[in-house]
């Protein structure tokens with residue numbers, strides 16, 4: 535049994551979607567939770583649903599992305615519950631456009647919420663957890679788009695790739711303090727994904743009570759927010775004290791370990807390469823099998 539009683543958590547963007555499922559899962563395993571959202575209405579409803587189920591939660595409505603917002607969240611956990619043990623940096627938005635149409639505002643809004651929101655909240659949490667002693671758990675939220683790139687998602691892919699890089703960096707910096715840092719890479723039916731054309735009919739059927747087909751749950755690793763949420767109490771538990779610096783995929787019936795970027799092929803030239811020798815050697819040596827880009831299209835079986 536995973537028991538998080540006595541532990542306090544902050545989950546950003548937890549008024550709905552995946553964040554709500556993470557907050558509920560933490561509370562169901564005994565943690566006290568600060569529910570954060572930019573939308574005070576859904577944050578309040580989330581707290582009611584958690585307390586109605588016998589859990590402990592309070593709402594702190596603020597837009598993450600600044601040091602002030604991060605301090606408010608950490609201070610609220612300490613004021614209400616006396617400590618902070620778990621932070622999940624989940625808040626996020628999309629502003630999808632191809633590169634040549636993306637505005638500075640589109641870029642800044644996504645980078646501020648995801649990348650700066652994750653940085654500022656994790657920094658405030660790390661300061662508190664290091665002072666407190668006894669370790670802690672930082673769970674950052676990546677995306678397949680950040681791992682592989684995705685058409686129309688310059689801003690989002692950059693932010694999510696940056697978040698995976700920060701998880702690897704912070705896992706080293708915070709190891710001595712016993713604070714684990716991982717990036718989870720969820721895939722689930724939420725407001726963010728219900729418009730993906732290949733998934734839309736199945737999500738609608740699911741909302742009407744039909745189960746998601748196996749090709750989605752296993753093949754695509756796509757399911758409900760609750761399917762993803764199981765990872766959060768696990769990572770916050772004693773059973774995962776040695777799990778750090780990883781990017782962990784979760785969705786439907788599937789859990790995966792993402793590889794980290796690494797050099798996969800090398801070629802050598804005595805004394806160094808020249809443009810001409812590279813041109814000669816490229817297609818038969820390191821460039822012979824280029825890496826793929828993008829998220830593979832879902833393999834929907836023929837009807």
Ligand SMILES: NC(=O)c1ccc[n+]([C@@H]2O[C@H](COP(=O)([O-])OP(=O)(O)OC[C@H]3O[C@@H](n4cnc5c(N)ncnc54)[C@H](O)[C@@H]3O)[C@@H](O)[C@H]2O)c1
Nearest residue numbers: 547551552571572597598624625626677720721722724726
């Ligand atoms: N749904 C998926 O399949 C999927 C896949 C990969 C990654 N993710 C990531 O998971 C996270 C949650 O996604 P979701 O699908 O549940 O999205 P969602 O849109 O359903 O929920 C996001 C929540 O964050 C809140 N929010 C937005 N900006 C905020 C801010 N500045 N401060 C506080 N709260 C803010 C929103 O109000 C909303 O309640 C995001 O980081 C997203 O990028 C989701």
